[in-house]
Amino acid sequence: MRQKQNSLPPDSLSAAIIATSLTKSFGVRKALDDVSFTLPRFGFLSVFGPNGAGKSTLLRILATLARPSQGSAHVLGHDIQEQTESLRRYIGVISHRSMLYPDLTAAENLMLYAKLYGVVDPAQRVKELLDLVELTGRRHDTVKSFSRGMTQRIAIARALVNDPELLFLDEPYSGLDPRAVEIFDQLIERVRPGKSFFMVSHDLTRGFDSATHVMVLSQGRLVFYEEKPAIDRDLFSSLYRELVGVALA
C-alpha cells in the first residue's frame, strides 16, 4: 500500500515522474537548475546532453541516491524526499557501473539483493533472473571473471530483483560491444511491458529509438522536452546541435 496518497499532486497516479523546479547546487555551481517535467506511466524518457549537463545528477536525485537542493519530485506517486524508503521498493537502476561485487559470484550477488529486498522465494527469483539473462551456466563464477557484456546482463538481473515499476538507465551502453548492445536491447524489450523507463544516454540511435519522450539538458537547465511522435530523429539531431552547440553521437 502506498503511503500518503491523499497528499499527492493531481497527476501523481497517472504519472511515473513529476519533477517540479528541481535544483542541485554544489557550492556556487548549479549542476541542475529549475528542472520541471512530467513523464506518464509506461513512458520511456531518453535524456540527452553534453558532459556536465546534469543528466546523471537528475537521475540520481529521482532514484533517491542524492537530495535536491531545491524543488520537489514525485516518482510513482511517492515524494522522493518524504517517502524515500517506500519508493525504493518500486524502482531499479542500471548504470554503466554494475553495482555488483566483483569478488562474489553471479548467484551470490543476486541472492544478496533478493534477501535485502525481502523477495519471498529468493532462490527461485535468482534462478528466474539467471535464466532471463541466459547466465545460469555461469552462476557460480565470480563477476570479475565476466566480460563487460556479461556483467551488464547480471546488472540487469540485479535491477530486476524487486520487479521494479520504473527502471533508471544511466549510460547503459557505455563500454559494450555491438553484440552486447544488441543483447542488452533485447533484454530491455523483453522486460519493457508494464514498466516506465528513464534513460540517460549519449547514443542518439539507441536512446532516441526506444523513447516515447525525449529531453535535452544543457548546463543544468532543461532546454527541450517533447513527446516523440512530434519530432523525428534527424530533426531532433539538428535541433540538439542548435540547442547545445555540439552534435550527438
Add this chain to the structure above:
Amino acid sequence: MTNRPSAIRQFAVLFVKDLRQESHTRDMLTSMGLYSLLVLVIFGAALSQSTIKSNIIQISGGLVWAMLVFTSLLGLNRSFAAEKEDAGLDGILLIPLDRSVIYLAKTASNLVFLLIVEVLACPLFYFFFLADYPLTTSLWLVVPPLFFVSLGIAGVGTLLATITSGTRGKDVLLAILFIPVIFPLLFAVVSATSVAVMGSEQLLSVYVPALALAAGYDVIMISLSWLLYGFVVTN
C-alpha cells in the same frame, strides 16, 4: 513479491556478504597481516640497539597501538575499495533499508577483521619484544583495551572511510581525519595497555579510568557515527 525484512535480517545479510567476500579473496586479512608483520620487523630493527630493556616494556603499549592503528587504516581503505570498485554501495543504497543498518554491518565486519589480525599480531609482538621478560599477572588485562579500541576504530573508521572513499586522495585523507579523531581513545588505551604489561602498582588508579574513558569514547562516537551515517551516504 517482496516483504521488507527486519533490520536484523538485513544486518545479517550485509555482514555475511562482507565475510563471504573476504573468504573469496582474503585481501584484507592478508594485507593487514603482512603489514603488521612488517611493522614488527621495523620496530625490531629500530629497537635492536637499545641496551635498557626496561624501556621496551614501558613503550610496548605505544608500539602495539602504532602497529594496530596503521594496520587498521589499511584495512578500512580496502574495505571501502570493494564497495566503490563497481558502485556496489550505490546498489545497496537503492534498497529500502535504514542507512544505519549498512553502517552497523560494515562496522561489525571491520571489527571482526581487526580482531582477527590482533589475535595474530599481538602474540607475535610478545615473542618479538617481551618474551625475555617474566609474564606479569596483569598481562591478561590488555584484552579489554584491545577490544574497546578495536570497536572505536571500526566504528569511527567506518564513517570516516565512507566519507573519504569517494575522494581522490582517500588514503592520505582518511589518515588525516582518523588519527586526530581517534586520539583521545589512543591516549586512554596506551596508558591502560602499558600499566597492564608492566604490572605497575598504579594499575587500578590508571587502568580503570583509562578503560572508562575508552568505553565512554566508544559509546559517544559510535552513536554519533550511527546518527550521521545516513546524511553522509546521501550527501
